[in-house]
Amino acid sequence: MAWNLINLLLSLLWFSAGILKIAGIGTPSDIPFGGVFLVIGAVFLWGVFEDPVDRPKRLSHTYVGGMLAFWLGIYSAVNLIFYQQTLYFDSGAVILSFVSFLLGIKAKRKIEAMR
Amino acid sequence: MTIKVALMGNPNVGKTTLFNALTGSRQHVANWPGVTVEKKEGVALYKGFRIHVVDLPGIYTLGSKSLDEQIARDYLLFESPDVVVVIADAVNPEQGLYLLLQILELRSDVILVMNAVDELEREGSRLNRYELEKHLGVHVIPTVATKREGVSELLDTIIHVHQTRPAHQPVRFRYDQTVENTIEQLEKVILSKCENLNVPARWLAIRHIEGDEIVQWFCESLPPIEGNERKKLSLQIARSRYDHINVIIREAYSGKSAPKRLPLDEAIDHVLTHKYLGIPIFFTIMYLIFSFTFKVAQPLSDLIDISVSRLAEFAKASLGENWLAALFSDGIISGVGAVLVFTPNIFVMFLGLGILEESGYLPRAAFVIDRIMYALKLSGRSFMSLILGFGCNVPAILSTRAISDPRERLVTILVSPFVTCSARLPIYVLLAGLFFPQNAGSVLFLIYASSVFLAAVSSVLLNRVLFKGEPVPLIMELPRYRRPTVKGLLNYSWSKGRHFLQKAGTIILIASIAIWFLGSFPPGNVENSLAARIGKFLEPLFKPLNYDWRITTALIFGTAAKEIVVSTLSTFYSSEGLSFTESLRNSIDPSTALSLMFFVLAYIPCFATIAAIRSETQSDKWTLVSLIYGLVVAYLLAYLVKVVTGLWLGI
Numbered sequence: 001m002a003w004n005l006i007n008l009l010l011s012l013l014w015f016s017a018g019i020l021k022i023a024g025i026g027t028p029s030d031i032p033f034g035g036v037f038l039v040i041g042a043v044f045l046w047g048v049f050e051d052p053v054d055r056p057k058r059l060s061h062t063y064v065g066g067m068l069a070f071w072l073g074i075y076s077a078v079n080l081i082f083y084q085q086t087l088y089f090d091s092g093a094v095i096l097s098f099v100s101f102l103l104g105i106k107a108k109r110k111i112e113a114m115r
Numbered sequence: 116m117t118i119k120v121a122l123m124g125n126p127n128v129g130k131t132t133l134f135n136a137l138t139g140s141r142q143h144v145a146n147w148p149g150v151t152v153e154k155k156e157g158v159a160l161y162k163g164f165r166i167h168v169v170d171l172p173g174i175y176t177l178g179s180k181s182l183d184e185q186i187a188r189d190y191l192l193f194e195s196p197d198v199v200v201v202i203a204d205a206v207n208p209e210q211g212l213y214l215l216l217q218i219l220e221l222r223s224d225v226i227l228v229m230n231a232v233d234e235l236e237r238e239g240s241r242l243n244r245y246e247l248e249k250h251l252g253v254h255v256i257p258t259v260a261t262k263r264e265g266v267s268e269l270l271d272t273i274i275h276v277h278q279t280r281p282a283h284q285p286v287r288f289r290y291d292q293t294v295e296n297t298i299e300q301l302e303k304v305i306l307s308k309c310e311n312l313n314v315p316a317r318w319l320a321i322r323h324i325e326g327d328e329i330v331q332w333f334c335e336s337l338p339p340i341e342g343n344e345r346k347k348l349s350l351q352i353a354r355s356r357y358d359h360i361n362v363i364i365r366e367a368y369s370g371k372s373a374p375k376r377l378p379l380d381e382a383i384d385h386v387l388t389h390k391y392l393g394i395p396i397f398f399t400i401m402y403l404i405f406s407f408t409f410k411v412a413q414p415l416s417d418l419i420d421i422s423v424s425r426l427a428e429f430a431k432a433s434l435g436e437n438w439l440a441a442l443f444s445d446g447i448i449s450g451v452g453a454v455l456v457f458t459p460n461i462f463v464m465f466l467g468l469g470i471l472e473e474s475g476y477l478p479r480a481a482f483v484i485d486r487i488m489y490a491l492k493l494s495g496r497s498f499m500s501l502i503l504g505f506g507c508n509v510p511a512i513l514s515t516r517a518i519s520d521p522r523e524r525l526v527t528i529l530v531s532p533f534v535t536c537s538a539r540l541p542i543y544v545l546l547a548g549l550f551f552p553q554n555a556g557s558v559l560f561l562i563y564a565s566s567v568f569l570a571a572v573s574s575v576l577l578n579r580v581l582f583k584g585e586p587v588p589l590i591m592e593l594p595r596y597r598r599p600t601v602k603g604l605l606n607y608s609w610s611k612g613r614h615f616l617q618k619a620g621t622i623i624l625i626a627s628i629a630i631w632f633l634g635s636f637p638p639g640n641v642e643n644s645l646a647a648r649i650g651k652f653l654e655p656l657f658k659p660l661n662y663d664w665r666i667t668t669a670l671i672f673g674t675a676a677k678e679i680v681v682s683t684l685s686t687f688y689s690s691e692g693l694s695f696t697e698s699l700r701n702s703i704d705p706s707t708a709l710s711l712m713f714f715v716l717a718y719i720p721c722f723a724t725i726a727a728i729r730s731e732t733q734s735d736k737w738t739l740v741s742l743i744y745g746l747v748v749a750y751l752l753a754y755l756v757k758v759v760t761g762l763w764l765g766i
Contacts, residue, residue, distance in 0.1 A: 019187065071403050112378070
């Protein structure tokens, strides 16, 4: 249940960020980059719909989503440091990526413990 | 004394890593099958012996159909190595042992290397090498090739096996009685009809039952075996071998049985190869790599740009106002510097692709893309070759040797030049950064995605118009995921990126000097120079695309190496008071810039790629088809982009 909630919450946050990026609200519009946020959101959301009994499958979505978020976080951090386009949006993306990454690592440990 | 050693094994078990550890070479290693498509040779000097090691392409069986597999098999049969080292994956040994059993029927001066034993132990399993030796009758060496563990013992064993060679006899592995009866009958025929046999008659009989065409080479007059009978006997042979392997594994492994797949790997694959999520994830990853290529490298590129400009100014100031100063500052420094500016972009892109390769993601991407490729009459194996083209088209074309279907191989070779190589990256980064600064990463991704799309559409066309038939479905063993190491990634990006630097110091340097001379003589107005005359001669052809003589000349020189397009533009667009980039921005509009990027994407590949197409197709006709097709597609595509973006941007 807890991981379902985490996946759902993360997917909502990533979807929201993606919509802001595509629509250009609080940040310049960038459709392909916004698409990346949506894909990460979709990876988390799909985890919610996995078979509740098959825990590794549900957790795998959190892990892979977290890994993708990690790279997007680095990209956003580069944007923030070198280009300083949108302070709030990029900072938010970095924080969201970091949180997703940490949860992804936790999910990975849980999967490994299930051997 | 020289000992000739052949390294054999399944794809992606660490043959090249072991080869590098034995010989101190730095051959490219990656975490996906089919990296080695030709044999590589190196030498290890050890205890007074000169050990000549040959790294062969990975094969699953000795009865192989694709070109790289044939190379490995033919080396074993016709080049007579002194010792054969078979490398098997300690975690997943079945396929490796299967190949070993086949080789042991041919010869027994063989050493079995069980690689990656550290990963096996991490999984809680243990390998009893002596038990394996007892069952197989060969020396078994556990290794961790990445850490050079077991390498000295292997070298000692190679020497030992070589010295005791005459004592070794081929292993006589027994099959079911029905199979044995057929083998016996065939053996009699072989011994009576075929003279000067240098392979065991029993081995030849088994290969004949398994339908290997190589048998004809040794013995032409063997009685044919009826199709169903052959199928039945082949299945029995395979079943017997696997039964034997299972017994060996059961007795040689302790702890857990040899694990096939790790739970984490399975969990990751569930998402990365997902029916619906797999493709969007792949595009997301590629988008991030190309965005990184632009954004992360840009500050470093700017730094190099400033340094090059300062150096050019310094050269001009130091040497005075004469032709030599102009040659140094405008020709050599600005020409080569204009290309060197993009070195960080090249390295960052290869770092990204290196992560994909080393982690083991690329075969998954091939698996995911296979669905689309199959619909386009290509298999995921072609995709693996095409994605190699992001680095350089030449290894991409060579890697098609791993494609077993000749039709599919030819199509992949012909469409490979459309996959945009790293030499073209400087042109894209220059134009995207200059004309689309806010969306440069997205433009870069669009160009790369279009190049793959173009390759795919072209293969559909070629398949529909020229060839008929269905692609071979992709069957591939997915490698284990591995965490990429910093050393491995730096090696990877350096091995790929240094070619760019080498080219800057050789062909681009020479081209920059040549272009400067052509642009400076006869002295006076550049518009009357030799280069201008060449460009103006062809300018009318490119008028619909809005390319002036300078772009036309740059495209002509770019056929030698694509980076030269940038150095040529930098020579011709530099004018008093304005930098090359400012001058370029004032001279062409964004729609022309985008159209130029698409033209460069598709037009004639560099000389090295043309030579690779010629040597791999062995056909002037197909080489010419590839060139003309690329030129026509480039022109039409560039025109289309020019018109559409012109309308869009209101130009």
